Amino acid sequence: MTTVSVAVPRKGRPLEAVLDRLADETGVAGLADDVISTLRYEKAVTKGDQSATGDVYERLATYSDDADPHAPEYTLVRDARQGMPRRIVFDSVAVPVDDDLTLRLVGREEPFRALRKHEMPLGFDSADLFLEEVVELREEPLAELGDVNERVDPRDTDVRLVAGLGDTVWHSLLATPEVAGEQEADLTREFVDDYEGELCISPRYERLVEGVLGTEATEGVDFCYPDDGQSEEAAIAETGIGVYLTVSGSTARDHGLEVGEQLFPSETVLLRSEPEVTDAVERVADLLVTAETGTRLVTQ
Incomplete structure (x- = not known):
């Protein structure tokens, strides 16, 4: 046996x-x-x-x-x-x-x-x-599980x-209507390419977010994090834009956020x-x- x-x-x-x-x-x-x-x-x-x-x-x-x-x-x-x-x-x-x-x-x-x-x-x-x-972190974004081993x-x-x-949930791009409307573009990786300023994430996902957005897109972006006891969705709503896990997006919308591109599967x-x-x-x-x-x- x-x-x-x-x-x-x-x-x-x-x-x-x-x-x-x-x-x-x-x-x-x-x-x-x-x-x-x-x-x-x-x-x-x-x-x-x-x-x-x-x-x-x-x-x-x-x-x-x-x-x-x-x-x-x-x-x-x-x-x-x-x-x-x-x-x-x-x-x-x-x-x-x-x-x-x-x-x-x-x-x-x-x-x-x-x-x-x-x-x-x-x-x-x-x-x-x-x-x-x-x-490995690269300039181009990592978008699919099928590309992981090559890196x-x-x-x-x-x-x-x-x-x-x-059993998939998604690391998704989230933004307030005010920030999302600042550029004439969809809320995608390309949006982040043209964005400069603070982007709110969970501190345990810093390297992951940099990988799935690509190092080129995160130039000019400063990561910030929720305060102790503060939810990620609430912190992103204060910052104006961020990346966090979503299933249906209902919790994000409850905080007044628009749900943009699903950047990478979390499973x-x-x-x-x-x-x-x-x-x-x-x-x-x-x-x-x-x-x-x-x-x-x-x-x-």
Whole structure:
């Protein structure tokens, strides 16, 4: 029996996307629902939106099933919220693929970095982190996932992006009607080319925004950031123009902002450490990335 380990986030939307994909391809819908509902409950407890039965250690023991080798396992991490020193998160689960192959999901705080250190051959993480960490900045903008690998310096990392899972939200250009109307142009990258002044972004996305706009477009632009406790949409409305994540754009419009070009997709992506690739690893990658998810960016 061969086991292939796959690094995944310990909580949140990316982990749910992976579990949903696994359920679609292996039929473990009950397992996926169990993990997702457990983690959503624990998140609600941590935020104070749900009353818990028993303390965190009692709940952790309740979730464990030592008699079932394929039952999900959980662990505790420190939570920064005052009065909530521990939070239950996903640890691992083994899923049989066929008679001679098992896929094991392993929770990591930073799945991409686990692959960079050759701890595992495959992993799921946010495309945003991959861009922030290793993608080369150039004058021309980066607009599609399919262009990402070409901008990775092989001397920096041997991890490559395989494909996205399609749980897409967008880094979008946002502006107030006053700023958007200053130029006789649509609210696109070309608009930013002619714009000079402050552009509001989340500080964790500075390198990503520079990459998806292109270094030429960001000449003459000064990045600024929301104040502590201020939402990105509110800060962009004060500044007049910015870039942030949107789904429908309704929250941005609630702040009086116009939604411009969708600059780059933010989604969960499958990553592969090239030196660790084996036939079994390829089988698992093929299982997790189907034609329905879009173009496969690395091939055998």
